[in-house]
Structure formats: C-alpha cells, structure tokens
Amino acid sequence: MTLKRRLFFLNFRAVLVTFFTMFLFAAIVNIAIVKEGEAPPTDAGFAALFLIFITATLINLLLTFRLIKNILNSLKFLSEGVRQIHGNNLAYRIAYNDNDEFRPVCEAFNEMAGRLEKFVAQRQKDEANRRDLIAGISHDLRTPLTSINGSLEGLEAGVASTPEMQRKYFERIRKKAADLERIIEQLFLFSKLDMDEFPLTIRRVDFALAVSDMIQETEDEYARRGLKLNLGEMRAGIFVDADVFGLRNVIINILENSVRYKTKEQGAVTITCTGGNAASFAELRLADDGPGVPAEKLEKLFDVFYRSDPSRSKKGSGIGLAISRKTIELMGGTIHAELPEAGGLAIVIRLPLKQKEIVP
Secondary structure, eight states: OOHHHHHHHHHHHHHHHHHHHHHHHHHHHHHHHHHTTOOOOOHHHHHHHHHHHHHHHHHHHHHHHHHHHHHHHHHHHHHHHHHHHHTTOTTOOOOOOOOSTHHHHHHHHHHHHHHHHHHHHHHHHHHHHHHHHHHHHHHHHHHHHHHHHHHHHHHHTTOOOSHHHHHHHHHHHHHHHHHHHHHHHHHHHHHHHHTTOSOOOOEEEEHHHHHHHHHHHHHHHHHHTTEEEEEEEEOTTOEEEEOHHHHHHHHHHHHHHHHHHOOSSSEEEEEEEEEOTTOSEEEEEEEEOSOOOOGGGTGGGGSTTOOSSGGGGGGOOSOHHHHHHHHHHHTTOEEEEEOOTTSSOEEEEEEEOBSSOOOO
C-alpha cells in the first residue's frame, strides 16, 4: 500500500473513531436524560451531530491531502537525488530549504554524495597513476637495459679492442646496472609507503638542527656536482616529530632534482627553516634557481613518474617526489611546490609544531 493510501485510511479511521465516540457519548446522555424523565433530544440534535461529523471529515481530508502533498514533494527531492547519482552525476546536491524532518535527511544525502564524488575522483586518479607507473617503469627500465645490451654486444663484437676501451664499456655497464638497482629500490620503497608497510622511526627533533646537519653532510658532494647549498634562516628551538632517515631521503630527492635540472654551470639551493609563534607548523623551504615549471603543473610534480618536461625523461625516474610526499604525509605533514618571485622552484615541507623536546 502506498504512503498516500496509508495516511488516508489512517486519518479516515481516526474520524470514524471520533464520530462513534461522540455518538456513543450522545446516546449515553440521551439514556440518562430519559431515566430522569426529561424529554430526549430531537432529531435535529442528531442531524447537527451528523453535520459535525461531515464537516470534521472534510476538514480532515483536506489537511490529509495537504500533508500527503508536502511529504510527496519532499520525497521527490530525494528521488531526484538518487536518480542523478545513479546517472553518475556525482556533483548533484539536493537544494532543500524547508526546516522540517526531511532537512537532515537531505543534508546527509549531500554529505554522502560529496564523499562518493571524492572517492570516485581519487580512484580515477589512482588508476591513472597506475597506468603512468607501468608506462614509467617500462621506460625507465628499458633505457639502462638497452645501454647494457649495447655495451655487451660491442664487447662480444670486439669493438673494444684495447684495455682502455674495455674499461669504458665495463664502467658504462656498471653505471647502468647501478641505475637499475636505484630504480628498483625506489619502486620497492614507493610500494611499501603506498601500502603503509614502511615502518618509520618517529622521534622529536630540533627541526633546524637536524636539517643543518644533513646539509653539512652533503654540501661538499653537491658542490662538486655544480650545486651550492646555502643555509638561510634556520630558527633553532623548533621541535617536530619526524623520522630523521626518511626526512634525509626527502631532502636528497629534492636536491637531486635541483642538480639534474639546473641550467647554470653553478646552480644554487637556498634552505630555510622557520615556524613557531602564531604558526602551528614548522616549515622547511628548499628554493633553487633552476628553470622552474609552469604554474598549472606544480601539483602534478608529486604524481608517480610525472615529469614537467618530456625532454627531461632521461634525467631521472620521476618517482622521487612521489616518495617524498608519501613520506612526509606519514609524518603527519604536507609538501607542495611553489614558484618564487625570483624564479626557480621551491619545495615547501610543513610538519606539525611541537612545543617541548622529548629526551629518549
């Protein structure tokens, strides 16, 4: 039975019960009056009672139909919302303005639709990333393998006729084998991070002090490779919870990108560490003086195997920043890219600020 019929019969029964109650009451009064010897009510009294019944029935029907109309109109909003979601219009939201019992239901529907839209969008993005991952793996593994096979064929054909040429060929094979090993290690690390199976050793550290130590350990190596590391503002006494080893890998990934894509013979990266006071986070900023990237491609830098310029595909695996983002997120922080006014590219890392140092 439909909701309309159920409400109609429910209200009709209520009217009947009311009428028979009134009739029974009138009958009891009539009997009492007769016993006392008074004149019983005339037919006009019963006619008036019947008229009251008809009037109450009509008013009840009018109010019932109005109530049914309002309920059905509200249900139409929900029905249309379900139809839109079923038709993959996940951006649809119910615009319900009445302040009644249906309002929380419509708000819950809109919240559910919003979550579903985000879930589907994330799933589509993950699928696209997996396709890029497969394509990137194929490309990055094929390049060093082709070089290794070419060198081996050259050795077999006797092209390297002198010990010096043979050493060059072996050195090339060794270097490409190291590239393969590095790519496989990065893929293994990325898969572990993606499945939340990579254990991090989180401890509270002085953020600026930890970063300064890492930079001092590596600045000579990068200087030889044509990249100068400049320490800017390094605010002491800012404590964060971080995995020092994971943080070091993140910084190395960022510096490796800067040294690969630098256009000057002597590039530079400026590192600053700030935070505290009104801020609720500590911020590490690494800004280079390289060519930068288009503004619309900043967010995509952290996608797996994404490269802002296809011509750069031979310079790296394109997975370093994806690993960096997952590592920082596991520490409870965020990482993003910016375009400084002076040019180049800046990678900004933010970790929740902690007020007190914990001594192990």
